[in-house]
Amino acid sequence: MNIEKTYEKFERLMKRINNLESIEGKLEWDKFTYIPPKGAEILAKQTGLIQGIRHEILTSNEMSKYLEELESNYDEMNQTQKANFREMKRTYERNVKVPKDLIEELSEAKSRGYSIWVKAKESSDFSVFEPQLKKFVELQIKYADYIDSEKNPYLVLIEENEPGVGTLDKLIGNFENLKRSTIPLIKSIQDSNVDINRNLYKKSYSKKKQMKFSRYISEKIGYDYNRGRIDESIHPFTVGFGPSDVRITTFFSEKNPLKSIFSTIHESGHGIYNQGLPEKYLFENIGSYRSLGFHESQSRFYENNIGRSKEFWEFFFPQAKKIFPSQLREYSVDDFYKVVNEVKPGLIRIDADELTYNFHIILRTEIENDLINGRIEVSDLPKIWNDNMERYLGIEPKKDSDGVLQDVHWSCMEMGYFPTYTIGNILASQIQAKMKKSIKNIDEKIRNGEFNCIKDWLNKNIHEKGCLYNTQYLVKKVTGSDLDTSHHIKYLTKKFSELYCL
Numbered sequence: 278m279n280i281e282k283t284y285e286k287f288e289r290l291m292k293r294i295n296n297l298e299s300i301e302g303k304l305e306w307d308k309f310t311y312i313p314p315k316g317a318e319i320l321a322k323q324t325g326l327i328q329g330i331r332h333e334i335l336t337s338n339e340m341s342k343y344l345e346e347l348e349s350n351y352d353e354m355n356q357t358q359k360a361n362f363r364e365m366k367r368t369y370e371r372n373v374k375v376p377k378d379l380i381e382e383l384s385e386a387k388s389r390g391y392s393i394w395v396k397a398k399e400s401s402d403f404s405v406f407e408p409q410l411k412k413f414v415e416l417q418i419k420y421a422d423y424i425d426s427e428k429n430p431y432l433v434l435i436e437e438n439e440p441g442v443g444t445l446d447k448l449i450g451n452f453e454n455l456k457r458s459t460i461p462l463i464k465s466i467q468d469s470n471v472d473i474n475r476n477l478y479k480k481s482y483s484k485k486k487q488m489k490f491s492r493y494i495s496e497k498i499g500y501d502y503n504r505g506r507i508d509e510s511i512h513p514f515t516v517g518f519g520p521s522d523v524r525i526t527t528f529f530s531e532k533n534p535l536k537s538i539f540s541t542i543h544e545s546g547h548g549i550y551n552q553g554l555p556e557k558y559l560f561e562n563i564g565s566y567r568s569l570g571f572h573e574s575q576s577r578f579y580e581n582n583i584g585r586s587k588e589f590w591e592f593f594f595p596q597a598k599k600i601f602p603s604q605l606r607e608y609s610v611d612d613f614y615k616v617v618n619e620v621k622p623g624l625i626r627i628d629a630d631e632l633t634y635n636f637h638i639i640l641r642t643e644i645e646n647d648l649i650n651g652r653i654e655v656s657d658l659p660k661i662w663n664d665n666m667e668r669y670l671g672i673e674p675k676k677d678s679d680g681v682l683q684d685v686h687w688s689c690m691e692m693g694y695f696p697t698y699t700i701g702n703i704l705a706s707q708i709q710a711k712m713k714k715s716i717k718n719i720d721e722k723i724r725n726g727e728f729n730c731i732k733d734w735l736n737k738n739i740h741e742k743g744c745l746y747n748t749q750y751l752v753k754k755v756t757g758s759d760l761d762t763s764h765h766i767k768y769l770t771k772k773f774s775e776l777y778c779l
């Protein structure tokens with residue numbers, strides 16, 4: 278058998294499958310940005326069709342034949358070919374178990390769900406979204422059961438985003454470790470007398486100027502506007518159709534410019550990762566990002582480890598004062614640094630401070646796990662959500678839009694996504710620890726606005742690798758160890774102990 282000819286045929290099929298996924302991504306971007314209010318049904322049909330065609334090709338006898346032939350001649354392939362084969366085989370084995378009609382039903386329901394969620398959130402009425410969410414949960418359970426009926430269905434869904442995450446017990450154990458370590462720190466901060474000037478929130482900030490400053494930051498840290506764009510959406514997100522077409526969104530608050538600033542930095546981290554993926558492997562499996570945990574490590578790294586550092590604002594604060602002179606007149610960089618790092622338990626995840634953020638993720642992870650495993654009902658979610666917010670953060674939502682309806686993820690049937698945020702936080706601190714040993718005088722470089730060294734390091738060690746390695750190997754190759762909460766706990770403890778004089 279001529280393995281090269283077989284691989285060429287496999288490669289053509291693989292690129293077609295991934296191109297269709299990219300086309301679906303553009304429909305998704307349209308859904309979250311400029312679609313007319315009544316356009317959701319048309320888009321649902323279109324995405325359902327694309328998903329159906331993609332699934333048909335992916336699970337075809339032709340693909341099965343190529344995978345079988347390549348596996349029989351595995352040792353004859355080079356490293357790149359082996360990586361493409363490994364990733365496609367995993368995708369094939371998950372999808373071949375799921376009937377095409379369920380794939381189309383999932384896709385159409387997902388497309389309809391967003392517009393229903395928007396209406397529910399705008400009216401702050403969970404009952405509007407409840408029937409749709411109940412249907413979503415049923416579909417997700419059915420989907421997980423087709424893939425692996427012997428495994429915890431919630432772990433199956435997590436593995437959709439985070440292949441090779443390990444056992445659910447190990448993941449929850451990491452989360453429990455974070456809880457145990459940070460609860461005392463939060464309590465100490467609440468008892469602290471450090472003064473924070475909150476007058477920033479008493480002023481008004483024009484959307485135009487917020488966009489100007491957010492764009493300036495994102496471009497300076499490395500997001501390339503020749504290969505990307507920024508728009509506004511109800512919930513910030515990033516989508517990439519290849520390294521040369523990456524799109525991010527942000528949102529604005531007239532009374533709180535920090536929302537747009539940090540959502541833009543976060544999404545720019547995602548965008549920089551997408552733009553750093555290997556262009557030569559466009560539409561090949563190896564040319565994709567490694568996992569959502571890795572993706573979130575990039576956005577959280579830029580948003581928090583870099584974007585909330587003292588050195589970062591020593592560079593950017595003078596520009597902020599030029600754009601918002603009257604609003605920031607009374608502030609020094611030290612004052613501003615305290616404001617952007619204030620620890621104050623809040624209701625909204627995307628507004629959460631760096632220290633309490635993980636509790637928002639832990640809450641959602643526990644709810645999803647119970648929901649998918651049938652231990653709680655959809656109708657009980659508002660009360661369960663509110664009770665857990667009170668238990669973890671000592672606050673309770675007064676309305677559904679600030680509680681169970683606040684996140685877009687469930688409207689997109691993305692259960693199993695939330696854990697990747699905390700995985701990203703943990704990994705970001707591991708990456709920072711390694712980077713500080715690799716880049717000489719990195720704090721001084723940040724202070725001087727020299728961010729290329731950071732982007733280049735991430736490009737070389739993470740982005741350009743795409744899916745060449747499996748997740749566990751890449752984590753160890755980049756950081757020197759497996760996923761380890763100790764670096765994140767040390768980072769949080771040192772930073773906030775100093776900030777709050779503990």
